[in-house]
Amino acid sequence: MPPIDVSRPLRVAIAGFGQAGRCHAETWAMMPDAVIAGVYSQRPDIEAPAIARICGPEVQVYSDYERMLAESGCDFVSICTLHDTHAAQAIAAARHGKHFIVEKPVCLTLEDLLAVRRAVDSAGIRAFVGFQEFHYGQLQATIEAVHKGWLGRVHLAEIEYFNGIGPWVPQHWWARTHKIGRSSMLFCGCHPLMMLMLVMKGVKVAEVEAFATKSGAPDFAGFEYATTQVNLIRFADGRLGKVTSCLDSLHPYYWRNTLIGSEGSLIDTRIMSRVMLPGLDPKGWQHLATRSINDGGDVTPDMFRPMFERILANLRHDEPMPYSGLDEAFEMHRVLFACDEAARTGRPVAPDTSLP
Ligand SMILES: NC(=O)c1ccc[n+]([C@@H]2O[C@H](COP(=O)([O-])OP(=O)(O)OC[C@H]3O[C@@H](n4cnc5c(N)ncnc54)[C@H](O)[C@@H]3O)[C@@H](O)[C@H]2O)c1
Incomplete structure (x- = not known):
């Protein structure tokens, strides 16, 4: 270096x-x-x-x-x-x-x-x-809640991403093309897939299945690829993930997390855990008061600052780089390419393993 x-x-x-x-x-x-x-x-x-x-x-x-x-x-x-x-x-x-x-x-x-x-x-x-959204607020709190063991062993994680990339979005002209946007997963689905990989921290993916479709609304007719894709992901230790990448919804941007584990569940900003704190009602939800990913709208510089602070600390003082290092993103992209191949061929696909 x-x-x-x-x-x-x-x-x-x-x-x-x-x-x-x-x-x-x-x-x-x-x-x-x-x-x-x-x-x-x-x-x-x-x-x-x-x-x-x-x-x-x-x-x-x-x-x-x-x-x-x-x-x-x-x-x-x-x-x-x-x-x-x-x-x-x-x-x-x-x-x-x-x-x-x-x-x-x-x-x-x-x-x-x-x-x-x-x-x-x-x-x-x-x-x-550039996965700045995991460095603050709701998504960071969710990842850390899992890593602290508050849900026990998460055996089912569903991460769903809904956005409406119609002609009203400035990026629509290139996002809709095969040449630049390329696929629902490459344009936006990489965000929820990265979330799944961070929650499942380091566990290898054994195989994926995926299906793709598109809205009948004329707003999305210009897309050169199927705008909605649902991916089923089986991890090597038997756990399951489901990632939805939907670029053709008409409702406001919505990111939904559903994590089910052996000690509790986390759905969006609600958490139920049998091990988080003694004295909590084991049947009730606790609310995570945190900056919601769904309040985000367009990206703004304040969203990038925590990630950039960590990059500086990593480069200058060798501090760890969580959430956005190339290693994690590399593994996520391998799974993404398997998902896109599965959607294209209609067959289960195992991610490439040609580099460790
Ligand atoms: N991390 C995030 O949350 C996030 C948010 C937005 C964008 N992105 C990513 O950032 C990258 C850039 O996206 P963006 O939203 O800044 O895109 P953009 O459309 O706002 O502009 C990107 C750049 O493309 C250039 N460009 C190249 N060819 C052009 C042409 N023919 N006509 C007009 N402009 C042209 C423009 O000069 C501009 O500098 C993409 O990879 C995108 O996926 C990430």
Whole structure:
């Protein structure tokens, strides 16, 4: 791993300046231990004013990603471009010895996933994936409740994600395409699948089955893939997961967790546990008073700060990186590609095991 000089701020380059890139930039710009060293923009004519406002008028804007890696002096890259360029940009960052965070998904194919993994390992750099929602509030509390053993052994976990990616969403133009959005799971289903993998912490997936369908509403007719996919996941130790990725619901964004274990259950923000605290009514629900994932709406910079603080602590002081490390995301993507293959073929699929 290239040494990180802790006597100066981390020099961060931002690639892509859409909704996610702006959030990354605003967050890094607020942090005392980071400075923005350069921005790669595919549309500098449109994005230059926002880049100058957020990153400062002196920041160098590059229209060539490789040139930014070579000339900006950055230590770290926030890759926030569209899906079809993530893998190549992650591999290039690694080859230049830069640590990086790549927005989800890491890539669009299993081959690219393995190539990113190999590039990171051979460069010895650290890589992170943009799952900021697990670093605070309801989802963090849920993961930690499971890891504390309050539900005992969770044998059934259903994570359901409902969103409506109609033409009213600015990302609709690319999200709907096979070339960039690619599948319901790659566009958004990776979030609930990552949640399932974090809850089941390190247990391997034995096989998956999946089925896909789409809404009859004209709002979603432009999608080049099936917008709703339900995945059944059997873990190697016999436990079960179900992940729903629905991009064509008409109700407001809704994320639903149902976790059933040997000592209790957790459904959304309600928990029942026989072991959490003595004296609690074993038949009643306790309410987790926490920032709900369903209050989120659009992403905002405050949602990224806890994840970025952990990235800095990991790079500078070798502290652990929960929830968003490449290892966990790598395993999740393997399962995701198995789910998409199962939905395509109608057959059960075992995830690839070609890299440990
Ligand atoms: N972690 C999260 O919660 C979260 C939230 C939003 C987006 N994302 C991810 O971040 C990445 C970027 O998404 P986004 O929402 O910022 O996308 P966006 O549509 O807001 O913009 C992304 C970038 O694409 C560039 N671009 C490339 N070709 C273009 C073209 N032909 N026309 C217009 N713009 C073009 C734009 O310049 C812009 O910088 C994606 O991987 C997405 O999945 C993650």
